[in-house]
Amino acid sequence: MGSKAGRSFAPIGRILRWGMRGRSPRWWMGRLVRNLLIWVALAFALFPALFVLGTSFGPTQSLSAARMIPLNPTTANYYTLLTNTAFPYWLRNTILVAGSTSILSVFLCALGAYAFSRFRFTGRRPALLTMLLVQMFPQTLAMVAIYLLLFWLGGYIPWLGLNTHPGLILVYLGGAMGFNTWFMKGYFDTIPRSLEESAMVDGASPFQAFVRIVLPLARPILAVVFIIQFITLYSEYLLASVVLRGERMYTLAVGLHLFLGDQFRTRWGSFAAAAVLGAVLILVIFYALQNQIVSGLTRGGVKE
Amino acid sequence: MTRLSGLLRTSAPQAVLKIAGLGVLDALALFWCILFVAQGNWLFLGLVSGGTLVLNVLALSRKSYPFRYLAPGWLFLILMVVYPMGYNVYISVTNYATGHYHHKEDAIKLITRREFTPPSPLSFSLAAFGTERELYAVLLEGEERRYVAFPDGTLSDPEEHELVDEDGDGRIDELDGRARLQGPALTPHLGQLQAIRIPYERGWLRMATLREFRKRLPQYVYDEERDVMVDQRTGMEYAAAEDRFIGPEGERLDPGWRVYVGLENYARFFADPRYHGAFLRVMGWTFAFAILSVAFSFALGLALANLLNDSQLRFRKLYRSLLIIPYALPAVISILIWRGFYNVELGLFNQILSNTFNITVPWLRNPFWARFSIILTNVWLTYPYMLLVSLGALQSIPGELYEAARVDGAGGWQRFRNITFPLLMITVAPLLIGSFAISFNNFTLIWLLTEGRPAVEVGARAGSTDILLSYAYRLAFEGARGNEWSMAAALSIMIFVIVIIVSGVSFLRTKALEDISGGL
Structure with missing residues (x-):
């Protein structure tokens, strides 16, 4: 009998041993807890985005009736958003302002970084240090002065004054200089000079060497600085709210605040649609270039 | 200097073109300058002549060649960061505010136009x-x-x-x-x-x-000799005081004008009860908010990094990508989503709580819960950064150290406390200080989530969740008393000093400074 019973239970033991793959139950418990914790963290990380995505396809504007998985999915909220609100202007303004600021600042910073990396001149060290120190002063702290400066400037050059996009770009350009120059200089230092030197022997000026040789080699860092800059400005609220007046001039950050009227009671649907459309561009960029952005951000932490 | 040799070989036609262009520009500038002298517009005379001078030096002097690369960027840096910094300091020592917008001559002009x-x-x-x-x-x-x-x-x-x-x-x-x-x-x-x-x-x-x-x-005629404003209907005389005209019984004539007041604005934050109470309370909360945010998000990020830092874990790349989604979403959008969750009557949190436990939490309506909500949201927003930073640092710790510790019989917690944490802090500490500074001035979070509310009392100058920067913003742009530019400017300067002191002291205790001087 005993041998029979032993025979009949043996396969279960073998399956169990195979399933444990030579690990102790304690190891498997650890495994389980680890995965559970990660799943809890995933839920915490993802639920706001999932909730908004779900409710954006819901049939109602009200927050109270918003359901994570809508019963009758419709695109009504998107239709209302795109036809009845100034959202298309906000998106366009944001891309315009953040995009042109980022392009210009990448070029200006690359110029400065090249000079710091390649030339040895009197005042180089103090200039570098000064730039870093100036950057310690957050531009937002000068909001009053910036407001009054743009107000004054607008008296002479109306298209650069308050409530203009070029005015806001001008403000952002100043704020983007210091750190990015420093960051790019570090990368330029790693590009060997031999290529430029041989080009210069062939008669190229330092500027031509910069444009034709250094810039193409530095493309990865230029892209990272551009993207980080773009993402940061995309969410900038304080200065945009100080400079811009009037619904159609707003950037996304300032405009979305308008949906808050009535504490979302009647406009959650439109807001959810706006949140999805507003976030999708940044999400795509972020995940497409995840590794570069992450390494750039963790080195300096520019994004707020 | 040898590297500049390319410059010496400027070809003749190029040089001619450069000189010609510069000549046209200088001629134009000269024309404008003469115009400005005739108009008495000294500010623009200074700007244009100074700018032209800089341009000429940059174009002609060989020594200034590197500055040709720096000048375009610096123009914006000076215009939009350095100058506003200085101007901010200037505003902070004046009485510039609603009712005191103008210089004395302009105030007199405005009054005598009535x-x-x-x-x-x-x-x-x-x-x-x-x-x-x-x-x-x-x-x-x-x-x-x-x-x-x-x-x-x-x-x-x-x-x-x-x-x-x-x-x-x-x-x-x-x-x-x-x-x-x-x-x-x-x-x-x-x-x-x-x-x-x-x-x-x-x-x-x-x-x-x-x-x-x-x-x-x-209605008013200004008597220049006696510096007195005379009301033509009543014959009442308003004498010029320091910053406005004041009648015999203290009647104030608006507008006043801008004067230098020294450190009075700063002193008001410490002595004037209308600003003092709010200032101390706001400063306390700002520090608490920044410190707690960094502490909790670092703890969460580090814990998650430890979970993910396991080579036998499946899908770790995918998990990492999904866990950093709060970092990939634009912060303004996430903050507003959270604001929807916190809605007391309709929000997701209270719906769940009242359905399962039959309780409702006054999320953003009660000072304590409003502060709790702000920190919770900020932890959600910032833990991915901490996760990424910690993960990078964990992976750079050499494995042999753990082997050695294991041989010596150290347990998991001991290994973490004695090896992982100290080594981690070397790289992470400067970034934590940076995070602290960012949280300290995270206006966007506060303004979009609570706007500084709930109010402490009727007429108070700051709400119970205002941080220093949002207090300054309120003084400058949102106050019921008009624009208190000078008070806001003084407060900004104090914020700057606080941030500098805090980060300066902590940076000195880390190796960050050596890294910077190494990069020079």
């Missing part, structure tokens, strides 16, 4: 001439005199104009070929007519009714 109608005013009947689109002129007829007045406020003699009375009824029907405007034809021009202000014998002629212009007198 007018009143004397009891029996000189009056003129009015007839307007023009076309449907354009108002040409107004014919003013008084008891003794007639004038032709133009919309810009100038008067001229009717003799110089062609007046036509077609039907001979004594009414002028045409002036310089323009028809008389009557009834409905006059309506489009009413705004323009009302704005006409004709200087006339120590006063002004202004439109009083549809048929009449009346002479009005200046």
Whole structure:
């Protein structure tokens, strides 16, 4: 009998041993807890985005009736958003302002970084240090002065004054200089000079060497600085709210605040649609270039 | 210097082109400068001449060659960071605010522009001439005199104009070929007519009714010698005090003007009860908010990094990508989503809580819960950064150290406390300080989530969740008392000093400074 019973239970033991793959139950418990914790963290990380995505396809504007998985999915909220609100202007303004600021600042910073990396001149060290120190002063702290400066400037050059996009770009350009120059200089230092030197022997000026040789080699860092800059400005609220007046001039950050009227009671649907459309561009960029952005951000932490 | 040798080989046509271009620019600048001297516009004279000088030095001096690369970026840096910094300091030592916008001369001009109608005013009947689109002129007829007045406020003699009375009824029907405007034809021009202000014998002629212009007198006359403003109706004299005109019994005449007040604005944050209480409370909360945010998000990020830092874990790349989603979403959007969750009646949190436990939490309505919500949201927003930073640092710790510890019989917690954490802090500490500084000034989070509310008491200058920066913003732009520019500027300077001291002290204790000097 005993041998029979032993025979009949043996396969279960073998399956169990195979399933444990030579690990102790304690190891498997650890495994389980680890995965559970990660799943809890995933839920915490993802639920706001999932909730908004779900409710954006819901049939109602009200927050109270918003359901994570809508019963009758419709695109009504998107239709209302795109036809009845100034959202298309906000998106366009944001891309315009953040995009042109980022392009210009990448070029200006690359110029400065090249000079710091390649030339040895009197005042180089103090200039570098000064730039870093100036950057310690957050531009937002000068909001009053910036407001009054743009107000004054607008008296002479109306298209650069308050409530203009070029005015806001001008403000952002100043704020983007210091750190990015420093960051790019570090990368330029790693590009060997031999290529430029041989080009210069062939008669190229330092500027031509910069444009034709250094810039193409530095493309990865230029892209990272551009993207980080773009993402940061995309969410900038304080200065945009100080400079811009009037619904159609707003950037996304300032405009979305308008949906808050009535504490979302009647406009959650439109807001959810706006949140999805507003976030999708940044999400795509972020995940497409995840590794570069992450390494750039963790080195300096520019994004707020 | 050898690296600049490329520059020495500028070809002849290029050099000629450069000199010619510079010459044209300088000539233009000179023309503008002469214009500015004639206008007495010293500010622009300085800007244009200074700018041209810099441009010439940059273009011509070989020594300044590297600065040609730096100048474009620095222009923006100086204009939008350095100059505003200085201007901010200047504003903070003045009384610049609503009611004190102007310099004294301008304030005097504004006050002396005010007018009143004397009891029996000189009056003129009015007839307007023009076309449907354009108002040409107004014919003013008084008891003794007639004038032709133009919309810009100038008067001229009717003799110089062609007046036509077609039907001979004594009414002028045409002036310089323009028809008389009557009834409905006059309506489009009413705004323009009302704005006409004709200087006339120590006063002004202004439109009083549809048929009449009346002479009005200046209400205040400035006596320059005694520095006194005299009210013409009552004869009351307002003497110039430090920053405004004040009457014999303390009556204040608005507007006042801008003066230097020294450190008075700063002192008010420490001595004036209207600002002092709010300042201390806000500063305490700002520190608590920044420290707790960094501590909790670092703890969460580090814990998750430890979970993910396991080579046997499946899908770790995917998990990492999904866990950093709060970092990939634009913060303004996430914050507003959270604000929806916190809604007391309709929000997701209270719906779940009331359905399962039958309780409701006054999320953003109660000071404690509002602060709790802010920190929770900020932890959600910032833990991915901590996760990424910690993960990078964990992976750079050499494995042999753990092997050695294991051989010595150290347990998991001991390994973490004695090896992982100290080594991690070397790389992470400077980044934590940076995070602290960012949280310290995270205006966007506060403003979009609570706007600094709930209010502490009616009329208080800051709400219970305001941080220093949002307090400054409120003083500058959102206050019920107009724009308190100078107070906001003084507060900004103090914020800067606090951040500098905190990060300076902590940076000195890390190796970050050596890294920077290594990069020079």
